[in-house]
Amino acid sequence: MRLTTKGRYAVTAMLDLALHADNGPISLAGISKRQEISLSYLEQLFSKLRQNDLVSSVRGPGGGYRLSRPSEEIFVAQIVDAVNESIDATNCGGSGSCRNGATCLTHHLWCDLSEQIHDFLSGISLASLVARKDIQEVSERLDKEEALQQAEANSMQRITTASLG
Amino acid sequence: MRLTTKGRYAVTAMLDLALHADNGPISLAGISKRQEISLSYLEQLFSKLRQNDLVSSVRGPGGGYRLSRPSEEIFVAQIVDAVNESIDATNCGGSGSCRNGATCLTHHLWCDLSEQIHDFLSGISLASLVARKDIQEVSERLDKEEALQQAEANSMQRITTASLG
C-alpha cells in the first residue's frame, strides 16, 4: 500500500484544476504557487495524469491543463492510481503468491482492506470535494494569498522598470 | 500512511501466536519457519510488540512469546500501530499544518480516509481472524509443512549421529 505525498499532491493539484475549471486552461505555474508544490514535480505528476487520460493539455502561452471530463466523473482512487500505480495493500498484488509462491496467512485480510480503501476513494468525485464547504474556504484563502503575491510582484516590477527607464 | 511488509509481518506473526496459543510459549524460531520471516527481523518486530504490551516473553529453553491478553482484545490496528508508528493518511499527522503551517486543500479528505482505515482495522480482532475458515486452512497447511521439515531434519540428525558413533 502506498499513499504518500505523491498521491496527495496529485489529488490536490487535480482539485485545484476542478476549482478553477471556469478560467480556461490552468497553468502548472499557478498550481505551483497556490498549492506550494515544486513546478518540476508537478510536471512529472501531470505527465502520468495525462497518460491516464485524466487531464488534457494546451501548449503555448495561455495554455495549461484541463480536466479531460466533468469533475463528477473523476474519482480520487483514479488519481492516486495514476501516480502511485497501486493502492493495493497486499504484497503480492492480489495474486496470492505472498508466501514463497503460496498464500500467506494474512493474504485475505489485506485483500479485504484494499477493497475497503478502494471503495472509499472510488466513491469520492472531484465534484463532491469542490462542493465541500471546508474545501471552499481553504481554496478562497489560497486564491487570496496568490493575488496578494501577484500584486507585490507587479509593484516590484513597476519599481524596477521605473529605475531602469 | 504506511502499510508495508513490516506491518503485514507483524500481524502474521501475531496471528501465528493466536493460532498456537494452546501450546504454551511460542518461540520465534517456530514462527520464522512456519511464516518464512527472518528470525532477526522477527526479534526486532517483537521488541516493539512487547513495548506496546501486546505480547509477553518467557526466557530460557522452552520459552517464547505469548499474547499479553485474550485474542478477542487484540486488534489489527494496534499491531500495525505498534511497528509502523502510524496508520495516519495525512502528511501533517492530523495537525492540519500541511501547507506551510496552514491547512492544505485536501487535508480533510485524508483525515476522513485515515478514520475509515482505522475503523476498519480496529474492528478486526485476532480472534475473528482465527475463526475464519480460509485462515484456518492456510494455517493447517503451514503446520504440516513445518512438521515435514522437522521430520527431515530429525532423520538427517540420526544419520549424522550414526555415522559419527
Next chain:
DNA sequence: TATATACCCTAGCATTCTACTCAGGTTTAA
C-alpha cells in the same frame, strides 16, 4: 555447574522509493 535454548539489543548495510532539481527540449499565441 555446564550447556543449550531462547530472548534481547545495537550496529550496519544494500536496495528501493520519495521528492525533488537541473538542463535541456518543443509548441504556439501574441
Next chain:
DNA sequence: TTAAACCTGAGTAGAATGCTAGGGTATATA
C-alpha cells in the same frame, strides 16, 4: 521573434525497508 507554457530524461540527497551480524542475558535441564 519572443516568451509562455508544456514536455522529457537524467541525476540526487535523504529516508525507509528488510534484512544480516554479532554480540549479550536469562533459565530449564542434564
